[in-house]
Amino acid sequence: MNRTFYQFALSYRGGGKNDEKAIFAEGMFNDLSFPKEETKYDPLSRYIEEKAEEEMRPVVFDELYSIYFDRVKPSV
Helix, strand or coil: CCCCHHHHHHHHCCCCCCCHHHHHHHHHHHCCCCCCCCCCHHHHHHHHHHCCCCCCCHHHHHHHHHHHHHHHCCCC
């Protein structure tokens, strides 16, 4: 079973206050409506663009998803 993007991104929580990935992960953790079971880029990207809070910046999402895709190889 593949890890979801949510599970992967949580590993960045607890970083420094200037760490964009840590800020994203913390915002994602606090967002109760985040699609926690999703692995695919398009639904996640659409959520980030349309509904996410400002600490979940799309450019940081793109960087995290690229790392996620390279490490986890989700079923797409």
